[in-house]
Amino acid sequence: MTGAVLHDRIWRRFTPAERLARFAAYLAIVAAFVASLRTVEVIPEFLYDAPEQMADLLNRMWPADLAYYPAGVHAALVETLHIATLGTLFSIVLAVPVALLSARNITRSAALNWLGKLVLVSSRSVNSLVWALLFVAVFGPGALAGTLAIAFRSVGFVGKLLAEALEEAAPGPVEALRAAGAPPASVLLKGFWPQVQPAFWSVALFRWDINVRESAVLGLVGAGGIGLVLNSAMDLFQWDRVATALIAIFAVVIAAEVLVTQIRKRIL
DSSP states (O other): OHHHHHHHOOOOSSOHHHHHHHHHHHHHHHHHHHHHHHHHTOOHHHHHTHHHHHHHHHHHHOSOOGGGIIIIIHHHHHHHHHHHHHHHHHHHHHHHHHHHHHOTTTOOOHHHHHHHHHHHHHHHHSOHHHHHHHHHHHHOSSHHHHHHHHHHHHHHHHHHHHHHHHHTSOHHHHHHHHHTTOOHHHIIIIIIHHHHHHHHHHHHHHHHHHHHHHHTTGGGGTOSSHHHHHHHHHHTTOHHHHHHHHHHHHHHHHHHHHHHHHHHHHHO
């Protein structure tokens, strides 16, 4: 009898409830895709000749006007790097106290924890271009608006990851310092900092790498950098100069990636 019962059992990968849930998920994805196609209002005529338009644009951009680089691109490219670097440094200065507020093992007050998390979420929920538009309206067009946009956008990223690193720190050294009567500053420097130092430098370098990319387009809304040169060349249909600016951006992004990788190998 037992052998017969075991023989009749059939192994199934998913239970009926799991299969129903998977089917519902797939159906929801398909329905969302169809609804998106209906509301986006894609014009088929634009899709049909898109390859021809792209080929025509590439023909206009080639050959690139490399002679334009020294006079029109280099200074803007250096300004872009300054915006990314200063914005990252400023964001670290702002993110450290917010991360300390958000870390529950450092700040015991739930209200202060929620306040810190609110600041971090607010920073991440606003795109860097939107921050740039706001600061351009306040301070006028230029590198200052771009620097502040990069800084306020990066606070949420740096602060969140730093707060998580602080919360994951081993409690043993911290408790030993507190039991010995060490002041809070010593607990932070001797108990937490050695544990979160690798994560801190990794996050700072990674965010700077991201900011180099983001600062390249802030000029499209008047926030300084090479984006201004790119936008001006596009408005004047100077596609060979557009190609020069794009090549410069691509080269800087690749160089920043290599630089960050080498620095991480040496200090982490």
